Amino acid sequence: MNLSLCHENGFYRAGGNLSAKWRISRVPLDEVQGIEVSVMWHTEGKGDEDLHVHHFQRLAENQIRRVGLADEQSICCVLPVTPLSYHGRLISVQWCVRMRLFLANGREIVAEQPFYLVSEKMAVPHSVEAIKSPLSLPQSTDSHNEKVVDHSSAS
Amino acid sequence: MPRFPKPWSKKRGKRNLGNSLAGEAGEVAFYAAVFLVGVFGLSLVLINEVAPESVAQVPTDALRTGLSTWVIGVLSLAALVTGGASLLYRLARIGASSERRSAIAKMAGSIEMLGPSADDGQPLPSVPKGSAITESPGERLTYRLAAEKTKASIAGPATLALLWSSVWFVLLAVVVSGFWYGRPRWYLAMLLVPFAVIGVWSFRFFMTQFRQHAGVGPTIVEISNHPLFPGRQYRLFVSQTGRLKLKRLTVQLTCEEETFYRQGTDVRVDRHEAICQVIFKERNVAVDPQAPWEQQLQLDLPENVMHSFVGTHNAIRWKIVVIGESQPWPSFCRSFPVVVHPPGLPLKRNPR
Secondary structure, three states, rough: OOOEEEOOOOOOOOOOOEEEEEEEOOOOOOHHEEEEEEEEEEEOOOOOOOOOEEEEEEEEEEEEEEHOOOOEEEEEEEEOOOOOOOOOEEEEEEEEEEEEEEEEEEEEEEEEEEEEOOOOOOOEEOOOEEEEEEOOOOOOOOOOEEEEEOOOOOO | OOOOOOOEEEOOOOOEEEHHHHHHHHHHHHHHHEEEHHHHHHHHHHHHOOOOOOOOOOOOOHHOOHHHHHHHHHHHHHHHHHHHHHHHHEEEEEEEEOOHHHHHHHHHHHHOOOOOOHHHOOOOOOOOOOOOHHHHHHOOOOOEEEOOOOOOOHHHHHHHHHHHHHHHHHHHHHHHHHHHOOOHHHHHHHHHHOOOOOOHHHHHHHHHHHHHHHHHHEEEEEEEOEEEOOOEEEEEEEEEOOOEEEEEEEEEEEEEEEEEEOOEEEEEEEEEEEEEEEEEEEEEEEEEEOEEEEEEEEEEEOOOOOOOOOOOOOEEEEEEOOOOOOOOOOEEEEEEOOOOOOOOOOOOOOOO
16 A cells, blocks of 8 residues: 655644545455545554544445546545644654555555644644654655554454 | 463553453453343342242242342343443444544534534634633733642541541440440450551541641632743732741642553553743742732743643643642642643634
C-alpha cells in the first residue's frame, strides 16, 4: 500500500486543507473486501488510547470492483483547529492518515502516514522537550508504517 | 511448549501485555457467565413465587421467606441486565475497526434530535469550554476562578472516628456488664486495647483534617481575562484569609498531563507536571482574619505551549496553584483550573 501526503514535510496548519493519495498494488482485486481511509488523531503513551476520526471514507466490495485498484485514489478534507500535535512524557497527540485494507481471508493490513497539526504561529509542534531536543520530522512520504493484523481466527 | 492464551490483557507503561483478542474473549465469557447466573437466579425466584408446588424437584426451602426471595430476585435481575448489556456492548465492538466505530459515533452525535447538538457551538474540538470558570465575576479583576474540589473531605474521617468510638463504647458496656454480673469476658476485654488504639488513631486523623479545614481560610484567585492564549500577559489577584503564619507561600502556573489506564480490574490515574512556572514566592507570610494577605501579580503565559486538551482517557490541564507551608496548621495546596486556547485564534470580547 502506498500512502502519501500533499505536504512533504508533514506539517499542516490548523484549519487548513489536507489531501492524501493512496494506491494498492500487488493485491488481487477479488481478494479485497473493503478499504477504510481515515484522517484521525489518537493518543499514545501510558494511558489508554483516545481516538477520534475527523474524516472517514469506506469503500465496500462492490465500490472497489467498480473503481478498481490500478489507479491512484485521493482523499481531501479540511483539518480542524484542535487538538494540535503534542509530544509529552505521558501523552502524545498524534495525527495521521490511516488506511485499513480488509482481505478475504480475514486479514487486515493497516498503513499509517503521520503528520503534524500545528497552529499558524508555530513552526514546530508542541513539545515539553522542544527546547532541549528538536523533534524529528515525520517519515518521508514514500515510507509509512504498515502492519498486518490477522483477524482470521476471530471471524 | 505452546502457552495457554491468557483471557485478559494488561497495560504496562506504553506496552500492552497479552493478546487483545484473548482479553476480549475473556470479557465476553465473563459477561456471559454473569448473564447466565442472573437467568438462573431469576428462574429460581419465579418458580418459587409462581408455581412452587408444580416443580417438586426444585429445592425452594431456602427461598421460602419473602425477604430473601426479593433480595435474590433483585440481585439476579441486576446480574441479568448488567451481563446482557455488557455482553452486547463487547460483541458490537468486535466486528468493526476502531476508526469505523469512532466515525459512527461521530455521525450519531451529529444527528439533530430536538435541536442543535451540543457540539455545534464548539469550534475547538477536544478543548474544554471552561464556561463554568467565567460564571463568577471578580471584585478586583474580571473573573473569580473556582477552586478545584479537594478529594480529602472531613466527612469521611469524622464518620470513621464516630462509628469506631461508638462500637468501642458498646463493647466496653458489654465487658463492664459482664464483670458486674460475675461473668467476665476476658477475650473481649483484651480486644478493647487494640480497638482503643485504632480509635485514637482515627480521632487524631479527624483532628488533623479538622484543623486543616478550620485553620486555613479560603483562597481567592481572580484573573483579568479568560480563556488564556500563549504568549500573552494577564493580571492576577490572589488573596489568602484565615489565621496563619506561613513559612512559605507560592503561586505558580502548572500544566499537568493526566492519563487514565486500566490495570487488571483497576482504573489508575497518572499525572505529570509538564510545565511549572513560579509566579510569586515569599517567605514568612503572616495572615490575620482582619488583614488577609493580598497580592496583585502578573502572569506571562509562555509561547509555544500546548492548549488545554480533554479526551476520554487523557487530558492536559492548566491551573494556577497556591501552595502554603504553614505552622502549626498543616500545609495546603489549592488549584484553580484555567483553559488555554491555541494561539492564532481571534480574541473573544470580554463581556464584563
